[in-house]
Amino acid sequence: MHGAGNDFAIVDRRAGPVDLPPARVARLADRHRGIGFDQLITIDPPRDPGAVAGYAIFNADGSRAGQCGNGARCVAAWLLREEAARADGFSLDGPGGRVAARIEGEGIGIDMGIPDFAPAAVGLSRPEADRYVFRFGDEAVEVGAVSMGNPHVVIEVPEVAVAPVERIGRVLQDDPAFSDSCNVGFAQVLDVDTIHLRVYERGVGETLACGSGACAAVAVLARRGRVGERVAVHLPGGVLHVRWPGPGYAIHLAGPAEFVFEGEFLT
Structure with missing residues (x-):
């Protein structure tokens, strides 16, 4: 998937675990010998009641990331396509906390939290x-x-x-x-x-x-x-x-x- 060219491999782990050590993620990210992507995003079971699903973010080098706005929007689009979420609004459990998503005039919209300048x-x-x-x-x-x-x-x-x-x-x-x-x-x-x-x-x-x-x-x-x-x-x-x-x-x-x-x- 991609959001304005920011591209992702999406791995659905809701049915069971998928082992993703850094070396494996980096191998998958290889644009010549693998799939090729900026980040790998997993769709996971929700951590808390009220969320449709959770997600985790892996950079192309296998390191973890705390947030990815376009990746979260792609997860939302995936869940909407399979009718696991409502178009007028639903919640996701991201690495940094709860994220609200919905369909709107400019595409898939999400609330990214309050910017922290500290x-x-x-x-x-x-x-x-x-x-x-x-x-x-x-x-x-x-x-x-x-x-x-x-x-x-x-x-x-x-x-x-x-x-x-x-x-x-x-x-x-x-x-x-x-x-x-x-x-x-x-x-x-x-x-x-x-x-x-x-x-x-x-x-x-x-x-x-x-x-x-x-x-x-x-x-x-x-x-x-x-x-x-x-x-x-x-x-x-x-x-x-x-x-x-x-x-x-x-x-x-x-x-x-x-x-x-x-x-x-x-x-």
């Missing part, structure tokens, strides 16, 4: 600030940082098409100031309702889209007064729609969730 939530060993400066030799990079259930930093750039995504992304992910690395977003503001975004994901590399990264970018930019409550986030793989009323409120993500193929992988 450095501890991002795994950042610095005092809280609106902007953090990282220096690499003679170069300085200014970032905003926020947790969307996983750690994100956001860099505002004048032209996202020529941003040094891989070079800066790798350096920031390896910076010891982050206890568990980070996802790195590069955002260009077109107007208060529209941004362009590229994301270098932890454990994956640059992806065609990133749902939690879209929410992180909007949260950081809105906090600075750069964007409004409703923002169309244009990524290399498509458009995601983010809505955030402001501090203390959950941020909402919506967009496409598409089925690509189904089959059996022999390992």
